[in-house]
Amino acid sequence: MAGNRTFQGPKGTRDFYPSRMAIRRHIEQAWHSASVDSGFEEIEGPMFEHLDLYTVKSGPEIVSQLFSFRREGGDDDYAMRPEFTPTLARMAAAKGKSLPIPTKWYAIPAHFRAERPQRGRLREHNQWNVDLIGTTGPAADIEVMSTALLALERLGLTSEDVKLRVSHRETVARVLSALGVPEDRLVDAFQLLDRRDKTDEETFRAKAAELGLDSEGVARFDAAARTTASLSEPVSAIADRIGIPVEAFESLALLREGLVDAGLSEWCVIDIGIVRGLAYYTGMVFEVFDTRGAERAVAGGGRYDRLIELFGGPSLPACGFGMGDVVLELVLAEKGLLGADDGASFLPRPDVFAVSTCEEGDAAMQSLLVALRRGGLHARRSYKTTRNVGKLLADAGRCGAHSAIILDQGIGERQVILKDLEGGEQEVLDVDGLVDRIRTLVSGRGGE
């Protein structure tokens, strides 16, 4: 035994003390309610999986980013999950033909990565995952995007604060082909597009030329990569700007129309430069960005119609997104949407706070608390030994209690004083009517 040494949590992980946890639950509550209201049902899988579930899709190079392990004496390799999609695909695949069409699932799992921690990127974080499996077409794509926006709106963000940038891989592939990129170099072209912002001018042009483009093609490729448009513009305007026949934009045009019809125009921007690095996307792709200078991605997703099949399931189209808690919390805090008190305002407020001014009150306290809680009330007590009612009630105020009960000599006749801590009135009540009275008092002002 090491005695009195102190310990610290692992680097890149977080300790959630109550007010920080209340912020986390506030964010998760928006995720839950947006998912449920949009008809998605919650699932969850194990926190770790067989290692090869991750290498099958991403190749062996992913192993260095994983926390992997074996059981002592065992011979199976496991890894803590770095993302939820493989688990989702495995669970969908396991249902085979019995999977309902469509299947609408969401999850709020913890994810782990063995990277060097930095601002906005931790070794452990939580991510909201939403997936719609079994249908193709823009309606499903839009359902998924509108679910992401619904949660952000409920957290207080506006279309000024965040923008959903959307593109369509089918359209981009046709644009790239029209520019002269051969079929077998499309994947490379997507990768170059994806890294456009991280690549300097010269390198970008050199790499674009390697794809078989002439200098005019390179310039047009560059221009396409930078093309954005508001949803109020018709897609033909984009086609004109890049100089590609509008027919190439068919998929994107349908998507745009759907977003406009759904009333989401102000939240969305078309951005041909959005690719999403992951190779498995097949159609619509999107990212939600903070519109501040930092331009961090709050969420990202798209359509991946071959993924479930890759994990041994039936051939099923699917689309979805992920939204992590780390960047989102930073964005909400910067916008002043988490209050000025480090989350304290998100802590649950007691319905009633009990204090005792005498020994008879002390003796009756525990049974009274048990009765109040059995009655469904959030009931706390003072643990102070003072008999000073003012000091005792100060505690009630500090935790935001809606009401207080004072156990004084009256408890001998089973009577207590009930004090409305917002209105200020007080009354003497029989213990038996207490639960109903407090419930009326609190619900009258919409307390929780």
Next chain:
Amino acid sequence: MAGNRTFQGPKGTRDFYPSRMAIRRHIEQAWHSASVDSGFEEIEGPMFEHLDLYTVKSGPEIVSQLFSFRREGGDDDYAMRPEFTPTLARMAAAKGKSLPIPTKWYAIPAHFRAERPQRGRLREHNQWNVDLIGTTGPAADIEVMSTALLALERLGLTSEDVKLRVSHRETVARVLSALGVPEDRLVDAFQLLDRRDKTDEETFRAKAAELGLDSEGVARFDAAARTTASLSEPVSAIADRIGIPVEAFESLALLREGLVDAGLSEWCVIDIGIVRGLAYYTGMVFEVFDTRGAERAVAGGGRYDRLIELFGGPSLPACGFGMGDVVLELVLAEKGLLGADDGASFLPRPDVFAVSTCEEGDAAMQSLLVALRRGGLHARRSYKTTRNVGKLLADAGRCGAHSAIILDQGIGERQVILKDLEGGEQEVLDVDGLVDRIRTLVSGRGGE
């Protein structure tokens, strides 16, 4: 890429499909509400910790029961958390003198153990942890126990279904001393007591004799280990039965009195044989058992006044308990408290289910859904291509929707048909008044 191979989750872990997840949330909801109503605040820590956080308390032999790992290229040893108490103690210790007195925390973390999985014991499970730090005395002990019982009661269990068996280590130590166990063998005596049910008669007697007891002492030790009493009996009756002066039972007597005063008598039984294996308990100890033949422990806890100090924090008394989800779910299922439909009855019911019978309806569908959901309603749609209203509404019935809206030609005049799926009435409504009307309809019958 391995193509179409199928994958399975790791042995001893669970995949939570929607209805199973709904059961999990139902249980967690009882844990959350019992905690919050009892004044506990939620915390959470990392899913993995430095390995030595676990070896400091339990010694190196615990390593074989842990999933432990290193980051590639790193030199820190980590382990997935097998229990929450070390994290809790670390977090409390980190606050040092600034920790509020008392501190009432709860958590619902996932735990991992590298054991062979068996019924009721998995490699990954979730456990409710409740801790009250900073106060001594029976009031805090009882607050913790009553919180455990409150959750079980809310899940539908009665005092016939489960019993809380309680003892007090201080009392048991005094009983053992009175029987002749020397001070330096008390820990061994507690261990023997703890394993009473798993030890055969002969071995038990031999081991008891090793503790320095004569044959009469062994017999009385055996009798004490089997002593249980209802809370209606005074503690002096127990003292008489074991033949030990009642003074030895002071702590247990106070605890019994408190439980009786709190109105928890029918839920509780005194059981001198309850020890709780873990060496760090210092006072009250309890377990909650299923009263069926299986007698499985649903929860267990006690007082551990030296634990926070052991993890480098200030010297603070504390008590708490853990309640796992695996045994609890088995018990609830056996009592018929999870319904007969594998959890489907716990799935959220839609407020409204939208169907379309024409192309104009299809076109208006997405914007209508977005509006309903922005209005805070749980709104689903049919994905079927049929125009048969009966077939479309059958889907609404299957998911338990409270109401349905039918988008027919009337949508041209911004009108839809709203159908009350419980009452059966239907009405034609303007789209703009829809959210309010559905909210009234659903809240009128206490829907969610």
